[in-house]
Amino acid sequence: MADLIAHGAAHGSASTHSPDLQHHFDNMTQQFEASNLGMWVFLATEVLFFGGLFAAYTVYRSLYLPGFEIGSHLLDVRFGAANTAVLIGSSLSMVLAIRAAQTGQRRAQVFLLVLTMILGAAFLGIKFTFEWRNDYLEHLVPGINFAYRPEWGANGPHVQMFFLFYFIMTSIHALHMIIGIGLLSVLTWMAARGRFSPEYYTPMEVSGLYWHFVDIVWIFLFPLLYLIGGRYGIGGGH
Amino acid sequence: MSTAVTEIPQESRVNYLNASYGVKSWLFTVDHKRIALLYLVSITFMFLVGGGAAVLMRIHLIEPAGALVQPETYNKLFSAHGIIMVFFFLVPSIPATLGNFLVPLMIGAKDLAFPKLNLLSWYIYVVGALFTLYAVISGGVDTGWTFYTPYSSTYAHSQVIPAAIGVFITGFSSILTGLNFIVTIHKMRAPGLTWFRLPLFIWTMYATSVIFILGTPVLAITIFLLGVERLLHVGIFDPALGGDPLLFQHLFWFYSHPAVYIMILPGMGVVSELIAAFSRKRIYGYSMVAYSTFAIAIISFLVWGHHMFVSGQSIYAGLIFSVLSFLVAIPSAIKVFNWTATLYKGSISYQAPMLYALGFIGLFTMGGLTGLFLAALATDVHLNGTYFIVAHFHYIMVGGAVMAYMGGLHYWWPKISGRMYPDMWARIAAVIIFVGFNLTFFPQFMLGYLGMPRRYAVYPPEFQVLNVMSSAGASILGIGYLIPLVYLIWSMRYGPVAPANPWGAKGLEWTVPSPPPTENFEETPIVTEEAYNYAPIPEGQHG
Amino acid sequence: MSSHVVPLKIYVGVFLSLLFFTGLTTGVAFIDLGPFNTVVALAIATIKMLLVVLFFMHIRSSSGLTRVVVAAGFFWLALLIAFTLSDELTRQWSPIPSGWGSGTTQSQPR
Numbered sequence: 097m098a099d100l101i102a103h104g105a106a107h108g109s110a111s112t113h114s115p116d117l118q119h120h121f122d123n124m125t126q127q128f129e130a131s132n133l134g135m136w137v138f139l140a141t142e143v144l145f146f147g148g149l150f151a152a153y154t155v156y157r158s159l160y161l162p163g164f165e166i167g168s169h170l171l172d173v174r175f176g177a178a179n180t181a182v183l184i185g186s187s188l189s190m191v192l193a194i195r196a197a198q199t200g201q202r203r204a205q206v207f208l209l210v211l212t213m214i215l216g217a218a219f220l221g222i223k224f225t226f227e228w229r230n231d232y233l234e235h236l237v238p239g240i241n242f243a244y245r246p247e248w249g250a251n252g253p254h255v256q257m258f259f260l261f262y263f264i265m266t267s268i269h270a271l272h273m274i275i276g277i278g279l280l281s282v283l284t285w286m287a288a289r290g291r292f293s294p295e296y297y298t299p300m301e302v303s304g305l306y307w308h309f310v311d312i313v314w315i316f317l318f319p320l321l322y323l324i325g326g327r328y329g330i331g332g333g334h
Numbered sequence: 335m336s337t338a339v340t341e342i343p344q345e346s347r348v349n350y351l352n353a354s355y356g357v358k359s360w361l362f363t364v365d366h367k368r369i370a371l372l373y374l375v376s377i378t379f380m381f382l383v384g385g386g387a388a389v390l391m392r393i394h395l396i397e398p399a400g401a402l403v404q405p406e407t408y409n410k411l412f413s414a415h416g417i418i419m420v421f422f423f424l425v426p427s428i429p430a431t432l433g434n435f436l437v438p439l440m441i442g443a444k445d446l447a448f449p450k451l452n453l454l455s456w457y458i459y460v461v462g463a464l465f466t467l468y469a470v471i472s473g474g475v476d477t478g479w480t481f482y483t484p485y486s487s488t489y490a491h492s493q494v495i496p497a498a499i500g501v502f503i504t505g506f507s508s509i510l511t512g513l514n515f516i517v518t519i520h521k522m523r524a525p526g527l528t529w530f531r532l533p534l535f536i537w538t539m540y541a542t543s544v545i546f547i548l549g550t551p552v553l554a555i556t557i558f559l560l561g562v563e564r565l566l567h568v569g570i571f572d573p574a575l576g577g578d579p580l581l582f583q584h585l586f587w588f589y590s591h592p593a594v595y596i597m598i599l600p601g602m603g604v605v606s607e608l609i610a611a612f613s614r615k616r617i618y619g620y621s622m623v624a625y626s627t628f629a630i631a632i633i634s635f636l637v638w639g640h641h642m643f644v645s646g647q648s649i650y651a652g653l654i655f656s657v658l659s660f661l662v663a664i665p666s667a668i669k670v671f672n673w674t675a676t677l678y679k680g681s682i683s684y685q686a687p688m689l690y691a692l693g694f695i696g697l698f699t700m701g702g703l704t705g706l707f708l709a710a711l712a713t714d715v716h717l718n719g720t721y722f723i724v725a726h727f728h729y730i731m732v733g734g735a736v737m738a739y740m741g742g743l744h745y746w747w748p749k750i751s752g753r754m755y756p757d758m759w760a761r762i763a764a765v766i767i768f769v770g771f772n773l774t775f776f777p778q779f780m781l782g783y784l785g786m787p788r789r790y791a792v793y794p795p796e797f798q799v800l801n802v803m804s805s806a807g808a809s810i811l812g813i814g815y816l817i818p819l820v821y822l823i824w825s826m827r828y829g830p831v832a833p834a835n836p837w838g839a840k841g842l843e844w845t846v847p848s849p850p851p852t853e854n855f856e857e858t859p860i861v862t863e864e865a866y867n868y869a870p871i872p873e874g875q876h877g
Numbered sequence: 878m879s880s881h882v883v884p885l886k887i888y889v890g891v892f893l894s895l896l897f898f899t900g901l902t903t904g905v906a907f908i909d910l911g912p913f914n915t916v917v918a919l920a921i922a923t924i925k926m927l928l929v930v931l932f933f934m935h936i937r938s939s940s941g942l943t944r945v946v947v948a949a950g951f952f953w954l955a956l957l958i959a960f961t962l963s964d965e966l967t968r969q970w971s972p973i974p975s976g977w978g979s980g981t982t983q984s985q986p987r
Contacts (some may be wrong), residue, residue, distance in 0.1 A: 129521055130447045130517050132943070134513055141551045145552070145555050147552070147958075148551070149559075150958070188891075188933075191888055191933045238568045240566075257577070260570060304934070312925075318922075319918035580965075585961075638960075647968070651963045654960075654963060
């Protein structure tokens, strides 16, 4: 066996033993890269998880375009667009929070993380209290109180299919937002205690990746749900 | 190979088994080796439950009118057998036990990249298993492991939801394991350990992890949609409301076909290790085997429609899937040729692990060849839904994957436990398993060709002889599996203490003591050699 | 170990671009482009996604491996959608025979 391996130095390269270095890694660079890669691999699984929904949606939209158009027109574009802007803003505040950690500004980190959470909560607030509540009042919630309208004609079941996908996709997206806000609250607590520095901000970077991914999902959900078939001649809304 | 004890008795050396004591030190461990053992215990338990269901099924099928249970119960038996064996035994078996144990050791690392996620993946597995066992105990599910709609979503009066929740939860266990392996293999290889110096087992762990990552999430969302439809009675897969039952099948098989490669690729990795070690020879065509591993993983995602040839799927899609299904056989065949070429002029010894590896090559080849009949559209029409399919996949899953798992378990048992098992009993058990397996499943090829449908609780009387043969074989097979259970547990206490490298094999895992210390390596090794760098075999010593 | 610090104005610039494209896609939806409404909407969404991935998710300073992981995820999703549609959209292309030797065929009802 002696010819197979030569025993190397016990610990790797130049980086000092940071207190944040986990024992199975050789240095902080390896640890950061591993955490980064790990989150990206996880996001790849999320692409396929949401992707299954997008695939099913694509099938039914291609089969039932008229019903999907009717359904889409019943959504309020203004709320959808506003929510899109809110999420984009939250991605900005998230990336600025990471930047604040990279430049060692503790108060800015905390402020920006809290701002990100507020914007995330605003997104959920708009969705739950304005959009979903209105949909419930208008009998557009499949499995709960969905009611066909005569003007839909034979498209009735397909409009219901649209709203099924609308609710399922936005619910799962909202669930991911809630988890993200939970992650951010933990990060805020850590940042307030001065846990992060230019040398170690891995949890922020990795959580930022997650948050941006959830934003990207919405970037696709918005046109696919709210903007089907154009709204020429119709001002949107109910 | 002698099993002479030449080292310090293990009791006086600290290793991962005795480094700390007590239930909490096991349930809260982050050591990949201990987590591997946690998995070993859990999946063995599930194997026995799933195997028990199979025993009951084979007893029932001794009589054409059914000998044991009501048809409704029979449906629940084959569903439990399939769900448990697929999701709770075969999918995690090699990756979560041997993979967890060996990946860091084989690449010279101290642990996986994310030890706590590793422990979390085991707990997730256990929770998923508990949901599924609850489903079985509380009345059972009768949809088959494939949960086809609209039966599962609309008409079944069985425990679909708990079973579906169990499968959904356990999927995340696989995802975390795959994530861990991918990051570990990329980022934590020892200096000098380039990709083409890796043991082929690592290549298969990596490829399997890619399938975990890309396929399992689709199963999760599919099961979720099934649950939504069943609970809310909305029409995602219900034709009356515009839904398409075939959409369920597309989404389901997008994962479940690659899943069968999740089940076989690790077995192929084990076989590469066994063939090399017990021929004392480098695997012939190492790079082709490595490339084939990736080719299998990628092409496996392109063939799922061959499960749907007779479902009403478009014939044009069927054509595409059929061609691609033929294609996926090629890299598997390349591997079989390379293993066989490795044996040629090797110095072969026939310990139990090698018997399992040789059995794998023969049985996997048979299973794979019969898959070609199923890949052809015309013959699949005749054979689909019959026992031919059952025999085909059992040849691969049991004759292939389980035998590889048994071979790997025996090969690395000294490393895992620090003890040797009794080789004579191991060889006897391997032969009993081989004989029992063939007696169980070869008649099923004939039954299928003759037209006996699968998942039926009764059958025409003219099929009885073959069914009785199959059930007789199953009893032999069951005994064969119980024997290693006994002597492996026995060996943990009474087996001879194992040296670091009882087989004289190449590989970083054999450079550390048996069992290894918790941190695996005192110093990070530096690798300067190719894999399987055995000394050339002198003339006259070829096996 | 940290990636280099990206200038503030780049982040703000990306943010404003994202807002612009959101407005653009909403506005274009009110114009009748027929089937191209969908194409344009998806193209704009893709541009927005690329902006987030490239600048907010720091992929420009990440290894090639990370880019392969991202690309693989989307490519695999494309495979799922493409192959499923290859069935769903072509089912009506072939008639179903109505029995052995009956001599007549009928198209698949929808």
